[in-house]
Amino acid sequence: MARQGSSFQDELNLYFKARFSLINVVTVEEERVLKEIADACSSRGRPVYSWDIADGFVPLTEATGEVGRPARDPVTALEIIVKLEQDAVFVLKDFHRMWERNPQVVRKLKNVVQTLKRTRKNIIVTSSRNYIPEELADQVYVIDFEPPDFEGMKQILDTFTRIPNVRIDLTDLGREKLARSALGLTANQAQRVFSKAIVTKGSLDEQDIDLVTQEKKSIIRASGALEFFAATETIEQVGGLDVLKQWLRSRENCFSQQAADYGLLPPKGLLLVGIPGTGKSLTAKVVSGLWRQPLIRLDMGAVFGSLVGQSEENIRRALRLAETVSPCVLWIDEVEKGIADTGGDSGTGSRVFGTLLSWMEDKQKPVFVVCTANNISRIPPEFSRAGRFDAIFFLDLPTRRERREIFGVQLLKRRPVIDQFDLDALAEASSGYVGSEIEQAVVAAMVRAFNDGAREFNTADILRVITPPVEIVPLSSSQKDNIERLRQWLIEGRARSASFPEVNSALQEQVRVPGFAAAPDLELDD
Template structure:
């Protein structure tokens, strides 16, 4: 697979000058791809003809008579027999629809071999990366990248140059509007810009949010990627002091200043631990802290029923994520998403391998946050250094963390934490995770609400706590297995060292592994 080290125009020119005879261009943007091909051929004085099943041969660049062919096999025969006194490129549109025909595949292979001694080359445009095995050795596969910021700015300039269009964009607003459109095709961007103009009759800085919302809807159609709002802050997450400090040190990691200093962009973190300890909330908090888009990768949505469809969806989703970078890619409960028991003819294994390779080799600033509850289901290659900068373990909250968690959830419900006995609540909730503490407050609110809507009290929360059976008791063996994983030194604790004797008796491993 060819990577985008060079611009497409440079790649195409090099391949044609090197007499590569069969090029396969994977793109959803046929119109923009043809425009780029036309520019290359005009600049290098090559002839270019296109063919499709509806209109036959059409001339894109150059002059002269056109071959006549209404079916794919005849089109290939015409390419074989057409005299080409100068370099000629034949662009075949949607030719992947014919690949089920063995005769056409054989003819393509014959042509790819014979054209090496001519001035002719074939380029096939297709929306799918499923290439017949017979053609892989004969062809060069090129992924046509989504438009860059410069190309999107050209789209915007052409639209705003239209007579009657009012533009009230500041220079910074124009830059942000283009950045908001990154990740869209040129056609999608043009439609979004046009909608912004039509809605209020002009284009101004207020339309940035509109473009962002439209972009979210379009990307959501990819099925595997979903934007999440980034409203959470570190103040909304109780405890996890070590993890928060680690994140704050990297808050400016994606800035130009960091690049000039020589810092590489961080790759990501793994959040492993007990259910309900705030792993998903932490992923959302990172987006708010770093002010970066948070995108959830739904790996389950990558799987399709057709052969090769899952791998193609995976590559498309990862490419799309890179175009939005810098961003945060959140993979929730990764052990479930990447369960690959070999019962699907190896599809899960191939999808898993594609994601692992991308995590290792990606150069785009995509910070991966992978959360997991079941350590035993995680393949060891996922947790290897190089894919993550750090693996954090989220344990049962300590006394001070539970106190902070109570304060956070009381503030969220417009209560003053100082009106409650936080020390007493923290002591009574030993062994409870954050989600269980939050539920205890909600249950206490119901108690107060149904008692003539009086204000709920510390006693109400204590009563609600006493009625719960925390996970640390109901799933004692499972929780102990998870905590043994930290005891073995396989991850860094996400919390500060505990200092109270009572806590260390309940959580003995925290004295050894939690760092302040």
């Protein structure tokens, strides 16, 4: 992975000295990377040309002469590179499009690269996505060209201070905050959002941080695989799960500079396992609200594409985008659906899974990953191994006390005072129900009361919904085997109880999965 600014130039010159004949720079910032390459070559007095299918060869520095020969097709361009007697650098723009669909170009480039090893010529391919044909995999060195770092972003911001009639209402601290808020944007994206602020209100100030955030949201929406969530849920909206909530509270300040100075690394992530409706997705939203960080949901289904290499590139692009808004919470819901390899996709699922694992292992940006899973039998063992996550929590069927809390939370969402409800009776009658089903029961009771003259609903209405014959059959009645498998993880020490600090306490308080009778179908008179 490439470093920033002049460091990139130093790194590039190092590769030139080592005679790396073929380098692929992956970036959407063509203009910025061309300037960096030109500056690197100018500092060493080396001629540098760019080539594309529209304009052929174009010198990138004043000291570089003209090629003098037209070359509008890739094979001719490669032949000219070999024949030129200059020890030059050749930047081939969008050349990945040529080798994607033309085996002749792949073969010719491979021949040329082998020839250039005996010279001081270098070829740099700039491409917007990382796809290398198998035939070239051993010949090319890939560099991911990163967006501007903090110093680079400050330089972009400083260019606006030199524009006449532009008011900059920024203290040194405000300038730092605005530059940091824009980290992860490309140079063009940052310039656009700063220009938009100036055009909108005639100045740049700290309030424009919100505008930068909106720009990042737009980028994420355009990605297709990522969705931006507003952090509206609070930890008080979670009934039960005391151990999990305490774990989250204890790490609330671990992203601070004070924690870094103390030697603490930012938390990596959580794996939450349990049947649907037990609060896994709600927990992901609560983490975002509690830690005051943006929440990004990764849709694994949207990652997979039909073209060769597209799925792997989609997951890499999505993960890079998540890093642009860091620190943030990355929520991967029902992760087992995206990482299980069915064997019918030519190994694409395995490669996507491998890319995700590598990123989780190597990521440097403060992206806290929350993965939820309903079916642990589809999770590969290496995904949940020790060290991959900070903790793995099992969310069991809520206990009687937890169901009482959940009823309280759901009723307070809908009525300011709930003293008239018998929470103990509701908790007792709802054994086997999960949080989402309790919410559904409250809504069903409200519908019942509304249809009965729009009267106020009460405890009896809710009990009619959840006592046999029930209107809502809880999922636990059809998930007995899965619940037992999940509980085995708890017994084996592969997961912690989200509700109890000790395994024995969790096992003693486990809810037995009862049988439920659905409400009979009624025959209506004509």
